Amino acid sequence: MAEIRFAGYGGQGIIRSGIIVGRAASIYDDKFSTMSQSFGPEARGGACSSQLVVSESKVLYPYLTAAGILVAMSQAGYDKFEPELSEKGLLLYDEDLVKPKASRGNITPFAIPATRFAEQLGKKIVANVVILGFFTAITKVVTYESMKKAIPDSVPEKAIDLNLKAFERGYNFGLEVLKKQKEPQ
Amino acid sequence: MNSIISAFSKGIEKSGIDRKKISMPSDVPFNPDVVKALGVDYFQIPRGRAIAFGTGLKLGNPSLKVVPVAGDLMTLGGNHFVHGARRNMELLIICVNSFVYKKIAGKPIPSTQSAFSPYSTFEEPFNFPHLGNSCGAIYTARWTALHTEELADSVAEALHKHGLSVIEVLAPGPNYYTDIDSIELELLKFYHENSTIKNNEDPKNVAIVPDEKIIVGKFTDKERPTFIDSYNVQHSKILGDKFTPHGGKNG
């Protein structure tokens, strides 16, 4: 079972990130997934988050009990949700937007310049999909193939190519990071 | 049987509309015999909700002619009237205004002497035609219960209008459909004698004011797209072939 928190600010596609991963897991990977989102003013510009539980069996408790993965796209989101991250958790963050504190426990941090990559691809708005590629490579909660199917379902038709490119960019970056980690320092 | 009901019935006759297609949601209780004589479908609705219920009837089956009857148009459910007029829902509202005018010492004053107002009324009444007109109603008229011919003509005319029409009928007491006792008859006569017909008068000038003649007549008669028209235009524009227009202008 994986318990994931996506955090950022409204407009970054934080909720959509949860939906894309959830859809990939439950529709294309044949697992169970439950996504809940934050509502109200925070979804419209302020701090914003969505929580996703992915499991092999039916998800009974719909919310996170201990987040295993935190995907942080803003400093406020990081500050708010870092404390709920479990001691052995994974922290994925946009290195230009989040300055993490000294690591606690066995939390493994993974940094990516997602927004910078997105800007290079031509649209800042796809930063969330860049980080989803990164997420897929690092966490393996969902498969690469399923994500490639789930993304076109979740974005406007004319933006599919760009989003898939963004996904690839993040995914490949993730693979590189993992490779580097394995190499002896 | 009272003058309003017979005028209404005569109005339906004149309009040539099939009585079976007329639905009357009403917060005024009608006697079953009256309904039978009218030959319409009748629904007695909780106070103030006749227009909203009528909106559902009309949207569910646009071929119906829906005639909500409201006792107190602007108290409970006043919002339904205001918004019904704004969206130009195709309804003919008969507002039976029992805001009784009494003659005291030769002068007409507003009065609803009842248990709730033993010392007579001192609040100003609404000017319904003006209110309806300014909210977007396409037809407004006012008659007293003794202007039977004019009332029947108004009903016949308004039944063919596409949009929200409102006819205010001044009548004393809630039991206007039962036998009128002599006092009420006297009052009716008083209304009739103290009213003056001014068709096409600007509705803002027709407020009922003590010591002045009550202005009756047809005040508004215009055309505007109805809710269903606008609904169809908007969705056809955006959805194209995926959208099948609802009902149509006459249902």
Place this chain on the structure above:
Amino acid sequence: MKANPTDVLTGIYYIDGDVAAGYGALAAGCKLVAGYPITPSTEAFEAMCRKGPQVGTVFIQMEDEFGSISAVLGAVWSGVKSMTITSGPGYSLMMESIGFGAMLETPFVLLNIQRGGPSTGVPTKTGQADMMQSRWGSHGDYELIAISPDSPQEMFDYTIKAFNLAEKYRCPVMIMSDECVGHMTEKVVIPEADKIEIEPRRFYKGPPEEYLPFSPDPDLVPKIAKAGDGLGLYITGRVHDERGYPVKNEEFKAKYVRRLVDKIRLNKDKIIELKEESTDDADVVVVSYGISSRVAVKGVEIARQKGIKVGALRLVTVWPFPDEKIIDLAKKVKAFVVPEINYGQIVFDVARCCHGQANVVLIPHGGAGVHNPLDISDAIESAAKEDKKIEGVVEFKTRLEKIVFERGLKLKE
């Protein structure tokens, strides 16, 4: 009767409970949705506004909740299926016409996505505190049906069921969901139309002059008609005879209202849907509904790992209440544990049916969240260990309640 293929948005979706309920209503053949937006039910209305015009379902945003429900009743009497969607504050406003709808034996569906109350409460968070209101909210004697789904898939399935029950028993049906399920996104499978069973309206088909709108069939439910068919309908919220004409005398009042409640009470067996699991040899049975029943399964699993014999009874239909089932179980079990997101509502009906034969434990929750499964397992454990009979409803002190209690005490200093 099968669903109309154009109404059914067949496919596999990843959508929230609100949207799933909206799609369910469309599949059931709902042709008018009238509503006034209110968090957390808005997504259901939005889904119907988006898809409705493409399948011939009209939507109207009314001026208020009084208007919404009145328009729904009007639409039903014009001959179509109709529903409205709301949450706590709007639900309170609709009470007037829910009683009116029950009195007129009008088949309609109301989706209530419960939120934290009372009053404005916590609009964006969950609650289950409208359960008694759904049963007793409007004045006078009447019975209706309430269903409580626990997932987006069930929101789709049970919205269709709600329409079917409404048509079958000519009564209001409440879908008493909550914010957690409404805003929870999961996989929802919408089958082909020929896999969806739809209850047709019980229209009168005989000669017009013989029609009696309130003359019941053997199952106590009368045939319905619609406006514009030349039947000369006289429909009133007053107590009425079979013709629909108002009557005042005691005998008619008794006859009419008796039938109004009995058509539900005597058909209970056919209406009630329960999900019962391992109750046969259980010491403790968890009775729950909606999102709480889903969370309770987790608590039950934890308790079982500790070796406790625990069963689960889920009330899919909360109203009418399954009296007989509880009476029957009370003879066999030690205790009932009832988790609900309120300070005690359905638990009192469980206690009513227990007749002191089993202990009854409430696991309360103030709302704005769901139960901690550990509280549920702890409550099961302590109920299983309790050997003496305790009168009345026992309240279990949850972790949250303990914090509230401690901080509350500090406030007094």
